[in-house]
């Protein structure tokens with residue numbers, strides 16, 4: 001049965017979560033509503049600090065707040081509100097079919113006291129069926145409650161940006177307190193981006209043939225060679241010359257730590273994992289800008 005309730009769907013490229021460093025307040029913004037991406041003003045209580053969209057997103061992703069990870073990793077967010085009676089299962093049909101679901105959130109209205117006695121789980125069946133199952137104590141059964149739901153999903157068949165998947169995995173590992181894995185995955189996110197970027201630069205900007213480009217990349221497989229020599233070949237500059245700070249942060253907080261973990265079983269801390277994800281995000285952003293691609297559409 002089709003749900004009558006209202007749903008909203010937005011492309012996640014239009015939607016960003018940012019976090020204020022001063023007060024920690026998180027905002028969800030629609031990219032098209034942002035007048036100046038270099039100056040987002042915090043709407044937290046008694047706070048008027050401003051920061052850039054990029055800084056805000058970096059802080060959102062390099063945080064251990066679960067919610068903030070997700071707007072970054074799927075192409076679409078669909079959300080709505082359902083009234084259900086406690087103890088039943090309610091089926092919601094999404095207004096658009098999706099090809100993959102990345103995350104589902106169920107929550108009661110923010111601002112109202114959260115009722116811990118209501119237990120919610122969900123089941124998702126592709127392409128469009130969300131079932132919300134609720135339960136509570138005997139005396140609560142049958143009572144009406146309003147539940148907000150948010151589904152982060154992909155509608156497009158294929159993700160063309162594998163770095164998003166790895167950064168999401170890094171964030172998942174972080175939340176699961178597996179800090180070494182978070183760092184390893186952050187490094188993979190950087191490496192897959194680097195591979196895609198040098199490929200694109202050599203083919204499009206340098207106008208090399210595909211087989212020549214293949215040959216170069218096969219002979220310079222190492223990420224260090226690629227960030228130095230292949231970049232020089234492609235644009236006449238090493239990544240370290242474009243932005244030494246971002247480059248050093250990646251080398252020290254991500255690449256070197258990854259090697260320590262893989263080769264010596266180094267037990268990285270949560271702080272190190274947070275730092276690695278932030279540093280990986282910065283260098284990925286820098287590389288995407290080199291090919292005029294923004295991680296988000298601002």
Ligand SMILES: [Zn+2]
Pocket residue numbers: 020021022023024025042043044047048049
């Ligand atoms: Zn603030």
